[in-house]
Amino acid sequence: xxxxxxxxxxxxxxxxxxxxxxxxxxxxxxxxxxxxxxxxxxxxxxxxxxxxxxxxxxxxxxxxxxxxxxxxxxxxxxxxxxxxxxxxxxxxxxxxxxxxxxxxxxxx
Amino acid sequence: xxxxxxxxxxxxxxxxxxxxxxxxxxxxxxxxxxxxxxxxxxxxxxxxxxxxxxxxxxxxxxxxxxxxxxxxxxxxxxxxxxxxxxxxxxxxxxxxxxxxxxxxxxxxxxxxxxxxxxxx
Numbered sequence: 001x002x003x004x005x006x007x008x009x010x011x012x013x014x015x016x017x018x019x020x021x022x023x024x025x026x027x028x029x030x031x032x033x034x035x036x037x038x039x040x041x042x043x044x045x046x047x048x049x050x051x052x053x054x055x056x057x058x059x060x061x062x063x064x065x066x067x068x069x070x071x072x073x074x075x076x077x078x079x080x081x082x083x084x085x086x087x088x089x090x091x092x093x094x095x096x097x098x099x100x101x102x103x104x105x106x107x108x
Numbered sequence: 109x110x111x112x113x114x115x116x117x118x119x120x121x122x123x124x125x126x127x128x129x130x131x132x133x134x135x136x137x138x139x140x141x142x143x144x145x146x147x148x149x150x151x152x153x154x155x156x157x158x159x160x161x162x163x164x165x166x167x168x169x170x171x172x173x174x175x176x177x178x179x180x181x182x183x184x185x186x187x188x189x190x191x192x193x194x195x196x197x198x199x200x201x202x203x204x205x206x207x208x209x210x211x212x213x214x215x216x217x218x219x220x221x222x223x224x225x226x227x228x
Contacts, residue, residue: 044206044218092213096172099155
């Protein structure tokens with residue numbers, strides 16, 4: 001199975017700053033089928049990005065995804081107060097589906 | 109808009125069976141383009157995919173190796189829902205359980221989550 005490693009574990013930033021989150025796969029993700037999710041306390045994860053760079057419906061354009069193969073990045077161009085949350089990457093190019101351990105974006 | 113509504117007990121005794129149900133609205137459990145999954149989340153194991161059921165002219169199931177001997181996911185076409193049964197539970201099965209939809213393996217809709225605690 002593909003192991004996804006996210007870094008950093010925690011990112012301490014201020015509103016308005018840029019956030020860069022990394023996700024590295026133990027082997028190449030087929031067809032770059034890599035998704036990003038946002039999770040807030042007490043809520044289910046919400047799909048942000050699919051296929052490495054496609055924005056899901058209703059997701060603001062300050063969220064962008066990039067990368068291919070084994071290295072992927074989620075960028076939040078200017079953090080809004082509602083963006084402080086935990087972010088997970090997930091690969092869906094091969095079975096079983098696997099998730100990264102998450103990056104917490106917290107207010108500095 | 110697809111909505112998934114979970115139901116089931118929040119407390120299960122060790123060695124017993126965990127049972128949860130997920131009612132679907134806005135789509136069909138028999139859809140030829142979707143699949144219906146269970147995923148759990150715990151501090152120790154993170155987000156863990158458990159398995160799925162889907163219909164492509166006939167019913168199929170895929171299960172994670174870690175739970176394959178203990179898990180059953182069944183569709184119920186009469187009620188447009190699907191269920192999870194996990195046998196012989198231990199405290200390590202304590203987690204928040206989510207039902208989800210995937211389209212081409214991409215998870216796009218999630219249920220509200222159910223915290224299941226395994227304790228006597």
